[in-house]
Amino acid sequence: MTSPLPAAVLWDMDGTLVDTEPYWMAAETALIESYGGRWSHEQAMQLVGLGLEDSAGVLQAAGVRLSAPEIVAHLTDEVMRQLRESGVPFRAGARELLLSLREAGVPTALVTMSMSRMARVVVDLIEFRAFDLVIGGDDVARPKPFPDPYLQACEQLGVNPADTVAFEDSPNGARSAIAAGTVTVGVPNMVPLEGVGAFTLWPTLEGRTAGDVADVLAAARAEVSA
Known part of the structure; x- marks a missing residue:
């Protein structure tokens, strides 16, 4: 791995981490x-x-x-x-990427519009300690596409949004992450994400590792400084 790891990786839940x-x-x-x-x-x-x-x-x-x-x-x-x-219907490659990030020591947060009690059921059904923080739809004043959920996650983790990578599958979710200032990776599932403004689109999480996420952050920083 040659690129620095992100300060945190922020995951949407429904449709991104799990195909619910x-x-x-x-x-x-x-x-x-x-x-x-x-x-x-x-x-x-x-x-x-x-x-x-x-x-x-x-x-x-x-x-x-x-x-x-x-x-x-x-x-x-x-x-x-x-x-x-x-059981938890993980999207292809999602569990493996999440585990890769955890093994690399990257803080992670689940940022979902589902109720926090449901998000915690999903987290509890994962066989390893997957997340440092869970932000549910009932934990924020304004839902996605407002930036509040991602800003709150970054504030609680103590990280700069620009140093994080967020994964989203929906236009509203991607707009929320982008507005918060994260480097946003769109992983389309049921709806297309072209033109929404994500930094990059990954057709699938399958085969991806913490190194790939670090490379996305490095590419985004290079684009800003160019």
Whole structure:
């Protein structure tokens, strides 16, 4: 490894670290159908990367007669149930890259719009100490795409955002990380990320190591100083 390691690596959860978007979509569909509504794949795609409170508003408009907190709690409980029953569905290469970073001594944070109680279920199901910090959607005043979640993570870790690398799979998430000043790597999953502004796009995390992450940070610094 020739490039300096980042001060920290910040991970989005749903769709980036773990492929839980199908779990969310199943929970949304079942909830809407229980109120006699219909929920298409196209409608579900509009919620990818959206804060849970905002998602709740969309579901209310689709006919769910519950308050926003009740919707958030219901969906969270359903996704947690699926996680416990089926295990953590890591995206290809995500677990291996996370372990590589931990073995290299790089601090890591999970920065997600899911409720912190759900994020901790995912973390607890990982067989090694994966994260130094967990920031959930209920831990911040403003959700992604505002920079608040990533700024809060950097502040709590005591690092400069410009010295960190963030991984995101959604436009809203990438915009949040970019606005916070991190070097953002887009890892598209269900929606494209071209034109969002990430420093680089990786089609997959498979085969990636801490050295690759260090090289991304070095390339970003070189671009700034050029």
